[in-house]
Amino acid sequence: MAGSETDRFWKEFASRHWEQEPLSLPSSPVQLGIGDEELLRALVLAADPENRLEGSGLPKVVVTVDGRTQPIDTRVFLPLAEDGSLDDYLARVDRHMRDHEWSVAVSGLHAVSAPLWDRAKRMSDDVFRWTGTRVAGRVDIDTFIGRYTSTNVGVHVDHAGNFGFTLRGRKTLLTWAPEHAEQVPQHTADYASARGLADVLVGEPGALTYFPSRQLHVGESPDAVAVNVNIAFFTRSDPAAVVLEAVGGLLGRARPAGEPGADAHVADGIPAPTAATLDALVGLSRGEIEDAVWEHSMRALTSGGLGVGRPSESPVPVPRDARVRLADEVVLRQRTLADGRRGVAVQGHTVKVADHPRLEAALTALACGDTLDLGQWERDTDSAAVPLLHAVLLRLSAWRATRVESAESGTVRSAGPVL
Structure with a gap:
């Protein structure tokens, strides 16, 4: 019954x-x-700058007090060791800010929490399955916590379709269709004149809210602390940015040891560090650039648009006589790289190993949804391919991308996410 209700x-x-x-x-x-x-747990991890992923800047924390973003130490606004529960944390911050309105917004929670990554990926897969749409931009899972008369930036457009789940309190969302844009004051909390034109969405525990990406909106939670978790589907993307980010990553890795400082000799009007970067750029081959763009694109494709890899867990060695298949909804892509290695992309990650035709064939079978009988495969294959496949399977297990059935017991030894 629950399944049919969800389908409806x-x-x-x-x-x-x-x-x-x-x-x-x-x-x-x-x-x-x-x-x-x-x-x-995710908020605790997000509070530590050491957990921010290089290149993505996620998770990102923004604190506001009385409607103003605070360039201050945000740690007091995030869970501390003495907070034994979510309610303890909320009560502590609200006592501290009892004479003020406050909010804490944390985006990119999926970068530090595997369960939240799995949930956002599943929502992305459901949207794609039922609407046929993969958004051009990214998918994010974030939380908005606080007690405030209105969202600090006032009425605004995120260019993201937003699913909202309320865990505590009550949050009211006012949304306006884009055709009302000229009648709605934007980037201000003074929008009372347009209130009658708004669709009113109410977030409470057990409820669901959604508004399309072009919708103007503002949130309100003035009476008590509200905790919302949102899964947002951003619709804007810049293809040139994909190439620039990929090439930027290559240049970062190619930067030579002992690179000259910013005050180094300037030749022909170009600062020496910039000249070194130009030399590194000219030295990149078309194949290297294509591989970097492929890896960047696969990070998005195999993560359902989340753009970062699923947080890794302890790897589980796969028995050599096991039966292996990809976990449900897991996408695997592969490519022969410019340096001759095989690149394998899955769950927002990439693993690179020496290439072998039998390895490619085994991965193709997994990507097509087949179950691989490792015992039979080993008997039929070149022995050189065996350690390569097991190296890949070990990495896949850390990202919970496979289901492994023991040949002896018939039980699942390791599995993908169960939601």
């Missing part, structure tokens, strides 16, 4: 709401499915 929801959502009109359900068959403990 998605069918109606795809036909009436996706990128068309807002939705507010007081009780929804689609829930976040992430408990207080995991959200608290």
Whole structure:
């Protein structure tokens, strides 16, 4: 019954709401499915700058007090060691800020939490399955916590379709269709004159809200602390940025040891560090650039648009007589790289190993949804391919990309995410 109810929801959502009109359900068959403990853990990890992923800047924390973004130490606004629960954390911060409005916004929670990564990926897969749409931009899972009269930036457009789940309190969202843009004051909290034109979405525990990417919106939670977790689908993308980011990563790795400082000799009007970067750029081959762009693109494709790899867990060696297949909804792509190695992309990660035709064939079978009998495969294959495949499978297990069935017991030894 639950499955058919969920199917009915998605069918109606795809036909009436996706990128068309807002939705507010007081009780929804689609829930976040992430408990207080995991959200608290993700916030603790997000509070430590050491956990920010290089190149992505995620997770990102923004704190506001009385509507102003604070260039201050944000640690007091995030969970501390003495906070035993989500409610303890919320009560502590609200006591500290009892005479002020406050909010904490943390984006990119999927960069530090595997359960949140899995949940956002599943939502992305569901949207794609029912609407046929993979957004051009990125997918993000974030939280917005606080007690505030209105979102600090006022009425605004994110260019992201937004699913909202409320874990605590009550959050009201006012949204306006883009055709009302000229009648709605934007980037200000003074929008009372346009309130009558708004669709009102109510977020409470058990409810679901959604608004399309072009919708103007503002949030309100003035009476008590609200905790919202949002899964956002950004619709804007710059193809040139993909190439620039990929090439920038290559240049970062190619930077020679002992690179001259910023005050080094300037030749022909070009600072020496810049000249060194230009030399490194000229030295890149077309194949190297294509590989970097492929890896960047596969990070997005295999993560459902999340753009970062699933946080790794302890790898589980795969028995040599096991049966292996990809976990449900896992996407695997592969490529022969310019240096002759095989690149394998899955769950937002890439692993690179020596190439072998039998390795390529085995990975192709997995990518097509086949189950690989490793014992039979080893008997039929070149022995040189065996350690290569097991090296890949070990990495895949750390990203929970496979389901492995022991030949002896018939039980699953390791598995992908279960939601």
